[in-house]
Amino acid sequence: MHNARPDFVLRDIVRPNILALQPYRCARDDYKSGILLDANENSYGPALSDPAGDFVTPPAASTPGVDPNPDEAPVNPDVHLERYPDPHQHEVKSRLCAFRGLPSPDHLFLGVGSDESIDIAIRVFCRPGVDKILICPPTYGMYSVSAQINDVQVVRVPLDVADGRFQLQVDQVLETLAADPLIKILFLCSPGNPTGNLLAHADVKRILDFTGYKGIVLVDEAYIDFSVDAEGVNLQSVASWTVEYPNLVVTQTLSKAFGLAGIRCGVSISSTDIARIFNSTKAPYNISTPTSLLARSALSEVGLDRMRMHVMSTLLERERLRSALPALPRVGRVFGGNHANFILVEIVDGQGAPDNKAAFSAYKQLAEVEHVVVRFRGNELGCTACLRITIGMPEHNEQLLERMRRVLSSLAA
Numbered sequence: 161m162h163n164a165r166p167d168f169v170l171r172d173i174v175r176p177n178i179l180a181l182q183p184y185r186c187a188r189d190d191y192k193s194g195i196l197l198d199a200n201e202n203s204y205g206p207a208l209s210d211p212a213g214d215f216v217t218p219p220a221a222s223t224p225g226v227d228p229n230p231d232e233a234p235v236n237p238d239v240h241l242e243r244y245p246d247p248h249q250h251e252v253k254s255r256l257c258a259f260r261g262l263p264s265p266d267h268l269f270l271g272v273g274s275d276e277s278i279d280i281a282i283r284v285f286c287r288p289g290v291d292k293i294l295i296c297p298p299t300y301g302m303y304s305v306s307a308q309i310n311d312v313q314v315v316r317v318p319l320d321v322a323d324g325r326f327q328l329q330v331d332q333v334l335e336t337l338a339a340d341p342l343i344k345i346l347f348l349c350s351p352g353n354p355t356g357n358l359l360a361h362a363d364v365k366r367i368l369d370f371t372g373y374k375g376i377v378l379v380d381e382a383y384i385d386f387s388v389d390a391e392g393v394n395l396q397s398v399a400s401w402t403v404e405y406p407n408l409v410v411t412q413t414l415s416k417a418f419g420l421a422g423i424r425c426g427v428s429i430s431s432t433d434i435a436r437i438f439n440s441t442k443a444p445y446n447i448s449t450p451t452s453l454l455a456r457s458a459l460s461e462v463g464l465d466r467m468r469m470h471v472m473s474t475l476l477e478r479e480r481l482r483s484a485l486p487a488l489p490r491v492g493r494v495f496g497g498n499h500a501n502f503i504l505v506e507i508v509d510g511q512g513a514p515d516n517k518a519a520f521s522a523y524k525q526l527a528e529v530e531h532v533v534v535r536f537r538g539n540e541l542g543c544t545a546c547l548r549i550t551i552g553m554p555e556h557n558e559q560l561l562e563r564m565r566r567v568l569s570s571l572a573a
């Protein structure tokens with residue numbers, strides 16, 4: 161396997177206490193069948209109004225906690241919610257690997273949404289009160305929230321925001337990384353939130369190849385499944401680069417294209433060494449059995465087909481909104497309608513200049529009078545006077561256009 165960064169030494173950037181970690185072990189790692197009285201679970205079964213739950217159907221002969229042949233059959237946590245879930249989640253990982261074309265589940269860490277991947281990366285690589293992360297605003301807010309929680313400083317090199325380009329200023333990023341060895345993670349968001357743009361692959365590659373930086377590049381691909389060609393094929397993810405780049409971590413999620421924000425399931429893809437460290441650091445049972453079952457269903461053939469259908473409908477609707485919005489009064493440029501399930505819409509004054517006050521007022525009126533909730537992003541760099549609008553279903557978008565027209569027509573000039 162080709163290593164694109166032989167100079168990168170993982171153990172030099174992992175916090176020493178994490179490097180020395182012995183992962184939590186339980187008796188179930190060694191013994192999975194028999195009468196299980198090892199984990200202080202409740203053998204009487206789940207206390208639910210419907211003990212099986214809506215989606216878990218235990219085999220007819222099974223009594224909670226006691227399998228038909230206790231000496232042989234491993235207790236299956238999928239049908240025994242009173243049991244702790246599988247800490248390794250091989251089935252979900254295998255399905256993700258097949259879907260993403262990745263070589264092995266050993267490259268994966270599953271987390272409680274991408275937010276857990278972001279947090280665990282900071283906890284693994286950044287010493288509280290000492291190390292730093294680099295972000296490129298405007299970007300997703302949780303990088304700095306997680307950094308602050310972990311007492312990690314945030315350094316910023318803004319994107320080039322001219323005319324809604326929202327691309328990296330690579331020379332400045334490299335200069336900043338080279339000048340400060342305490343920066344341990346560079347967070348890139350591609351497609352970006354709130355920008356909706358993919359970052360140029362050549363720029364990401366230049367940073368990954370830069371030997372003046374010995375830290376991690378984390379590419380957040382929460383919206384990557386919306387970056388598809390006309391046939392619905394995704395050619396944009398850099399996840400497969402993790403095989404070659406030991407300094408790359410890619411995070412993805414089931415919250416967006418898969419429509420499963422409620423189950424909290426995200427994945428980080430990296431070298432097997434980084435994945436092993438993340439898996440040793442996480443809480444042992446972070447992925448619940450209901451989450452695991454639903455994730456497996458989403459990653460089944462039927463689930464994937466449905467996801468692709470929803471993505472295609474979203475993209476059609478995005479195009480419709482992109483062409484309809486500029487016809488509304490006081491709408492200026494529409495940014496970021498390229499690679500995600502939202503767009504950024506600029507609100508302008510009578511002379512066509514961005515009008516942040518009007519944008520905020522439109523946001524409030526939309527929510528309070530018209531009951532359409534969008535996000536005001538006007539205080540983000542390069543997003544002055546912008547509303548971020550998630551693409552809804554056709555009827556939602558129809559209503560949005562109608563109600564937005566009312567609100568914008570009523571704005572004082």
Ligand SMILES: Cc1ncc(COP(=O)(O)O)c(C=O)c1O
Pocket residue numbers: 272273274275276300349352353380382383412413414415421425426
């Ligand atoms: C760029 C980006 N990354 C990560 C997340 C969080 O994803 P998850 O629901 O998987 O925690 C979001 C959610 O809005 C996001 O916009």
